[in-house]
Every structure is written in C-alpha cells, then in structure tokens.
Amino acid sequence: xxxxxxxxxxxxxxxxxxxxxxxxxxxxxxxxxxxxxxxxxxxxxxxxxxxxxxxxxxxxxxxxxxxxxxxxxxxxxxxxxxxxxxxxxxxxxxxxxxxxxxxxxxxxxxx
Amino acid sequence: xxxxxxxxxxxxxxxxxxxxxxxxxxxxxxxxxxxxxxxxxxxxxxxxxxxxxxxxxxxxxxxxxxxxxxxxxxxxxxxxxxxxxxxxxxxxxxxxxxxxxxxxxxxxxxxx
Numbered sequence: 001x002x003x004x005x006x007x008x009x010x011x012x013x014x015x016x017x018x019x020x021x022x023x024x025x026x027x028x029x030x031x032x033x034x035x036x037x038x039x040x041x042x043x044x045x046x047x048x049x050x051x052x053x054x055x056x057x058x059x060x061x062x063x064x065x066x067x068x069x070x071x072x073x074x075x076x077x078x079x080x081x082x083x084x085x086x087x088x089x090x091x092x093x094x095x096x097x098x099x100x101x102x103x104x105x106x107x108x109x110x111x
Numbered sequence: 112x113x114x115x116x117x118x119x120x121x122x123x124x125x126x127x128x129x130x131x132x133x134x135x136x137x138x139x140x141x142x143x144x145x146x147x148x149x150x151x152x153x154x155x156x157x158x159x160x161x162x163x164x165x166x167x168x169x170x171x172x173x174x175x176x177x178x179x180x181x182x183x184x185x186x187x188x189x190x191x192x193x194x195x196x197x198x199x200x201x202x203x204x205x206x207x208x209x210x211x212x213x214x215x216x217x218x219x220x221x222x223x
Contacts, residue, residue: 032209043113043201043214051209090154097167098144099212101154 002027002093004074006102014110019063019078021105023091026072033074034092034099035065044090050074061085081109114138117202117215125223129190132218134202136183142166142205143185144212145177149198160185192222 007022025031032051036044048059055067061084065076074091086109091102114137124130136143145157147170156169160179171177174192179185189196199219203212 034211036214041216043115043216044203044212045113045214046211049209049211094209098156098159098169100156101146103153 001100002031002095003100004033004091004093004102006089006091006105008105009103010106010108012108012110013081015083016080019076019081019085019107021076021089021091021107023065023074023076023102024072025074025091025093027093027095029095030069031093031095033065033067034094035059035063035074035076036090036092036101037061038088038090038104040087047076047089081107083109083111085109113213113215115202115204115213115215117200117218119218120216121219121221123221123223124192126192126194128192128222129188130192130220132187132189132200132202132220134185134187134204134215136185136202136204137213140204140206140213141183142207143179143183144203144205145171145185145187146201146203147198148201148217152198154201157187189220194222196220197222 003026034049035047050067058064116135141162147155157171159167177187199217201217203214
C-alpha cells in the first residue's frame with residue numbers, strides 16, 4: 001500500500017528565508033502526490049499536486065514541489081517565507097481511491 | 112467557502128451515545144471521503160463512497176458506519192461513543208482522486 005513520510009514534525013524559519021518541507025513516499029507504482037495546508041480551526045486546502053508530466057509543479061501562495069522518482073521524494077519549497085505561511089502542512093499520496101496523509105509538519109515563521 | 116459543507120461544526124456528547132455527522136459534497140463531485148484527525152493518530156482515512164456505493168475502507172471502527180444518499184450527501188454515524196473518539200472529523204469530496212480533494216471545515220466531536 002502507498003504511504004508518505006514527512007521528515008520533521010516542526011520546522012521553524014525566519015521571515016524571508018527559504019522554506020523546505022520534506023516528504024518521501026512509498027509506492028509500487030508512480031503515485032499521485034499532493035501537498036495540503038491546514039490553518040488553525042480550518043479544513044485542509046490543496047496547495048499543489050503531481051499526477052503526470054512535468055516533475056516541478058507550482059502551487060498557490062508561491063509554493064512549489066519537485067517529484068523525484070529516483071529519491072522517492074516530493075519536497076515542498078518556497079523561496080521566501082511569509083508570516084502568513086505559518087500553518088500545518090500535509091503531504092499525501094494516492095494510487096486509486098483513498099488518499100493517505102503524512103503526519104504533518106508544523107511550520108513556524110519568526111519575524 | 113470550499114463548497115463542502117459539514118454540520119454540525121461542534122458536538123459535545125456523553126460516552127455511550129450515538130451521533131450523526133453530515134456532509135454535503137461540492138457540486139459535481141461524486142466521491143465523498145471521511146477522515147478522523149486527532150493529535151495522536153493524525154489524519155486517518157475512514158471510508159470512501161462513490162455515487163452511493165462504498166468504494167474503499169480504511170481504519171473505520173465497527174461502531175462507526177457511513178452512507179451516501181441519492182442526492183450525494185453523506186452521513187457518518189458514530190455509536191457507543193468512547194472518550195477516545197473525540198477528534199475532528201473531516202469530509203472531503205472529489206471528482207476523481209487525481210484532482211485532489213476538497214475538504215470541509217470539519218466537525219469537532221467531544222465525548223465527555
């Protein structure tokens with residue numbers, strides 16, 4: 001069965017610094033991969049997705065992620081962190097039906 | 112507004128009781144998914160329905176059941192509630208899984 005592992009339950013960066021949130025997946029065949037963001041007391045919101053084609057995908061709010069099959073990774077990056085980026089981020093994988101989520105990474109942005 | 116509506120937003124009930132959570136999917140989405148989110152277990156997939164039929168099952172307890180009605184809304188029934196069932200319950204919908212899911216804002220269940 002497919003699964004994802006998010007490395008680091010908490011990441012703290014300074015405002016303006018690079019954001020890097022790590023995700024590795026496990027799947028017998030190339031899966032669909034996603035990043036979601038969850039703000040306090042809200043549901044999850046889709047940031048970006050990889051299905052097929054270009055391995056570098058751009059999402060909302062300046063985030064992007066690169067699918068690397070050789071490394072089974074799908075890390076999320078943003079060149080310059082903003083205070084409003086503080087939230088919980090979830091990597092997710094699906095093959096056919098149900099989507100499996102990682103444990104989440106809480107991003108803190110320091111002024 | 113994501114287009115996925117969940118009611119109620121908050122629910123407080125006693126152990127042993129039964130509750131029903133409701134979800135209306137985004138217009139045009141045939142699939143509905145239920146997830147449980149807790150601090151110790153994270154986001155756990157419970158069950159998926161597609162156009163009225165059960166499509167996939169995850170870590171759903173036997174005390175829990177769900178259904179999807181002809182108008183595509185879905186209900187999650189939780190019975191014989193225990194303290195450990197306290198969590199956020201999310202509903203999500205999609206046209207197909209490759210498009211990603213649209214999540215509702217959740218129902219926070221507190222069992223006392």
